[in-house]
Amino acid sequence: MTIAPDDTRHGATGAYRAMRDFLQSTDDTLPGKFEITREGIVHDMMSPGGPHEVTTARISRRLESVMPDELLAHNGTPDVEDEPEGIMRHPDVMVIAWTDLDTEGSIDPHTLIAAIEVVSRSNPDNDWVGKVRDYPLIGIPVYAVFDPRTGTGAVLTDIHPTPDGPRYATRKDFVYGEDVTIADWTISTADLPRYQDTP
Template sequence: MTVTTPDGAVDLFTTLDELDVPRGYRAEILREAEITVSPPPIGKHQRTVMELLWQFKPHLPAGYDTEVHLEVRMHHIARSTIPDLFVAPEAALDTKEYFVSPDEVILAAEVVSRSNADNDRVAKLGIYAAAAIPVYLLVDPLARSSTLYSSPENGHYTEQTTLPFGKPVPVPEPFGFELDTSRFRTY
């Protein structure tokens, strides 16, 4: 179903809300005038997401928590993502909506999927930077590396650290710890 506005433009957010997506699938707005539907991730992908969750939990700032199912809806750039994991204030996560504002998100993390690697490596990198999300962590089981992007300015991250699996990734404040990548799965 496609919903249009009175001037004939497609209202992607309303269309997205009205989609009947099969259980486990993710529907996101990653590109202009397009809704991307991705299949459920494989087990190795989810094990890495859980490893991220377990490692981040002890280092969360007071009043913040992790999330793995809610959408981050960026009306100002007409994009929407469902990160594999993100960190936001508990109050923002305690919502009646299916989404939160990017202004609440202090870290977004994606684990690259074999079937749509460019979504995480390229599209979401640009989206998170444009939304000024302070930290974007990209875990890439295909390249066997992790990249931490930070300090967004003018729609781009100005700092980037890429390290191979097995090397710790320094995660900046307010987290302030070294992410152990030795337990991440490869495809």
Template sequence: MAEPPVPEHPPVPSGRLDARDIEDAFTQLSTAAPDGWRVELIEGEIHVTPPANGEHEEYVSEVNRQVTLRQRSQELRNYSGIGLNVPGASQTGHVIPDLVVAPKGTFDNKEEWHDPSTVLLVVEVTSDSTAGNDRVKKIRGYARAAIPVYLLIDREAGQVTVCASPEGDDYATKSSYKMGLTVPLPAPLGFDLDTAEF
């Protein structure tokens, strides 16, 4: 029985890829990725992540529930699976936070990647495959995008970190709490998150 032919791939250019090549490769991978997989462009590197496990989604669901119940403005909405453009080492980074809080209508268009200028909060829940990006690179991207609050739920470390007051490539304040404690979220949210519910 003859073996099936090996598909031909276009030649890989030698040397460093420029930003356009990276964007093209990112677009091709995004189109080809199976449902549920995330393809992100973070500081010039393409990251492909498999679907999250059940525990990860329980954490995201609980944050979603508490934000919905406790937020002060009836004009805010919670979004999952939303692509954001954030500044990075490449001209544009493309990230998909686990949860985004923004005013109603912020993403009311047909675009896949959105301007984060009205986003109030991004939430990331770490997984083994994403923890490094969530702890370092995404902090820089979200700060550069001037997103007021970044909530990092670090399952592996057993802690929650609230990053607030973006300044350049970082946040001016970072407060970490052991998992299970009440975590105060600063303005513009201004309520406590009970991590004992995770």
């Protein structure tokens, strides 16, 4: 759910700062997950549940088993922020070098090797629409989406310019059970859980 006006297109404006300050002031006091997009504040009202968390953990562990030691598939804080674009996101998993994670404040999205999202049961458009738009805009070269509602997903790559701004040129869809390649690493999608009663 978007709960702020479309003022963020002007980058680090007073509106973006006000939204960022609001999110910091409500940290840990309101349920759900908040992010700032080009369209305003997006609030995923439901906290992630079992299948979402299990999927995130399994993807992270499987990636780290095949990646070099200087990289990690991180699924914690902080946020990824591009202040000039007026975007602050929080990927479920970010593939990043340990040295780039070791910073104060938000992560520079240009240091990410990949961002991975597990689709929310309550707000799937945030992952399938909003982040497909925002992640190439802030320079994240690979975006992988896992959807426990359908047991499918996609890996988006090859950022290229368009009249509407940078967009991913290549999309490779997959079905749970197939191997999937994210950046330079291939992992199994076997045994990833599904949502049981999808609304």
